[in-house]
Amino acid sequence: MLNTNESIKTKYLIDEKGHKTAVVINLKDYKSLLEFIEDLEDANDLLKAEKEATKFTPYEKFRQRWLKP
Numbered sequence: 001m002l003n004t005n006e007s008i009k010t011k012y013l014i015d016e017k018g019h020k021t022a023v024v025i026n027l028k029d030y031k032s033l034l035e036f037i038e039d040l041e042d043a044n045d046l047l048k049a050e051k052e053a054t055k056f057t058p059y060e061k062f063r064q065r066w067l068k069p
Contacts, residue, residue: 008033 008029013022025033 008025011024012020013024015021
């Protein structure tokens with residue numbers, strides 16, 4: 001998981017004029033970024049669901065109905 005105190009070491013690809021054209025990061029940092037983005041998307045989906053929900057089902061009732069032992 002991406003630690004916000006942790007710095008991601010980046011390298012840049014540059015064109016013949018010296019302009020940065022791409023970023024290169026190591027695979028570990030890339031995977032951490034993907035996981036971080038997925039966590040943010042999940043949190044956003046939860047907030048959206050809470051705003052749009054008209055009612056909630058208690059977990060026990062949900063479990064009894066949908067999760068067969």
